[in-house]
Amino acid sequence: MKVEVQLPPKLIPVFTGSARYRGAYGGRGSAKTRSFAKMAAIHAHRCAQAGKEGIILCVREFMNSLDDSSMAEIKAAIRSEEWLEAHFEIGDTFIRTKCRRVEFIFVGLSRHLDSIKSKARILLCWADEADPITETAWEKLVPTVREDNSEIWVTWNPEIEDSATDLRFRKNPPPDARIVELNFADNPWFPKVLEAERLNDKERRPDSYEHIWGGAYKTHFEGAYFTTHLTAAREQNRITTVPEDPHMVIHLFADIGGTGAKADNFVFWAAQFIGLTIKCVNHYEVQGQPIGSHLDWLRTQGYAPGRVKIWLPHDGDTQEKVIDTSYRKSFEDALYDVEVVPNQGKGAAMQRVEKVREHFSRIWIDEAKCAGGLKAIAAYHEKRDEKRKIGLGPNHDGNSHSADAFGLMCSVYQEPKAAAPLDLSRLMKGVA
Known part of the structure; x- marks a missing residue:
């Protein structure tokens, strides 16, 4: 038939x-x-x-x-x-x-x-x-x-x-x-x-229209943590070309992955703290590569020991299973200055989210060099239980690696303290 x-x-x-x-x-x-x-x-x-x-x-x-x-x-x-x-x-x-x-x-x-x-x-x-x-x-x-x-x-x-x-x-x-x-x-x-x-x-929903009806990748996520902050940064032209200052330290903030086809991604956000400004000047993300590959990337970018400081999350002291050494030791053996940030404990992921929100108004991001990282933090969103209508904290997906390293950066940043005003009366006494 x-x-x-x-x-x-x-x-x-x-x-x-x-x-x-x-x-x-x-x-x-x-x-x-x-x-x-x-x-x-x-x-x-x-x-x-x-x-x-x-x-x-x-x-x-x-x-x-x-x-x-x-x-x-x-x-x-x-x-x-x-x-x-x-x-x-x-x-x-x-x-x-x-x-x-x-x-x-x-x-x-x-x-x-x-x-x-x-x-x-x-x-x-x-x-x-x-x-x-x-x-x-x-x-x-x-x-x-x-x-x-x-x-x-x-x-x-x-x-x-x-x-x-x-x-x-x-x-x-x-x-x-x-x-x-x-x-x-x-x-x-x-x-x-x-x-x-x-x-x-x-x-009414121009930000999500192309995704819903045109098959475009999603750029606007329900429950996304940093949507309004990224919008403000674009409106204020803080997502643009951000050159490195050759006289300032490059801080590299990592999220640790591992070696092998099933390992999580390894991330570096490269940032400079200049006065009240956080300048994100570079971004690196790879999956499954050994530490030697990360060192090769540092060399290609001109990030030599003495010019940079590497910040690792709390597992930076943990032995990497494949090469039987820690990330801290590997980077220190290559003569880099390394600091491991202590475990922030329960609710660490949300603490990082709040630190990003606190400091976003001072952040500038290089649009070209940090394109992958920008996509990740734009998509980083809350996981929800739709039946109970409650949030379950940050959704751990492919975006969370870059978002976690970005949060580590904001957790480490400290606003520079203003210099104490001169005590002119004491100076005058010294003259007398």
């Missing part, structure tokens, strides 16, 4: 021919989720018709219950196609083909990543709302989808430019991948109710 399946035209080549990976990224209203839900059901039907047995695995990074899964979208997609609905059994907690050969399974990776290894015969894995999925999760997930001709589908709204999903499937896609950008303008059935919302967002 031949049937006509309606898809946005840009998705037709995505689902034409064989491919290991298929996907789409972009803003709201593009019909990507509904389209992929429909095609996942069609894929299940085709597999069942071919006599294959297995599961369609639908994953998201965060899923506390089926209400947080793609189940509702898949049910709606099946019921929208009369011919397709005839081939499925749908219940409150299940979707499966009537022949019982293929069923849908829904999993939240943040809680059940390791359990996926035990899932048998994954015919298709669809990762929806995939932007927060970590590289560790992808490393474990991809090899479990190993049936002959099995596929992995990915749909996401871009948020962080260097998210693991964006790097893996957008910037460096696998060879056998069909992945496109899809936005509201690519949806021939874009509804009038969403058009009204889009125009409202364009007028």
Whole structure:
């Protein structure tokens, strides 16, 4: 039986021919989720018709219950196609083909990543709302989808430019991948109710409009700690070209990562304290590199011993597992002046946030050399429990490394003390 399946035209080549990976990224209203839900059901039907047995695995990074899964979208997609609905059994907690050969399974990776290894015969894995999925999760997930001709589908709204999903499937896609950008303008059935919302967002929320509707990376984060401070800095032209003063000490504030593919990022913010001003003149961030790489960067920037002081967080005295030495000792062995800042104790992350807010009005940032750091502190935001409507403190993600080093800088800074006024009466007595 031949049937006509309606898809946005840009998705037709995505689902034409064989491919290991298929996907789409972009803003709201593009019909990507509904389209992929429909095609996942069609894929299940085709597999069942071919006599294959297995599961369609639908994953998201965060899923506390089926209400947080793609189940509702898949049910709606099946019921929208009369011919397709005839081939499925749908219940409150299940979707499966009537022949019982293929069923849908829904999993939240943040809680059940390791359990996926035990899932048998994954015919298709669809990762929806995939932007927060970590590289560790992808490393474990991809090899479990190993049936002959099995596929992995990915749909996401871009948020962080260097998210693991964006790097893996957008910037460096696998060879056998069909992945496109899809936005509201690519949806021939874009509804009038969403058009009204889009125009409202364009007028009232210009800072987030391109992210919501145009698929741009997120630059305005709900709960972001420093949005108003960065806005003021731009309005006052404090985010600009900030030259180094060759006669002043360069202070390097670090957030410590580690060596290896799964290590956290290592960061340096380079700053100079000149009077009442904090000048951020450089920024460095790498992932998984040994201490020797950081020393090489210092040399390339002209940051020789005697010219700089390195400030490390409290774990600067901890032995680095791979090279069996501490960061303090490594930098001191290279003749650098090093100071380790003591542990600030419980609530240290929020203490750093408050110090940044306290000192932001005196901060100047070099826009070009500190571009990566600027993105990170702009995106650094509060993690929230939406059900209880409470904040859970700073969200530890790819932005927190640069934000923590920036906070260390503001915690260390001390406003210079004014010189005591001259006691003229004592001077006059001395003359007499």
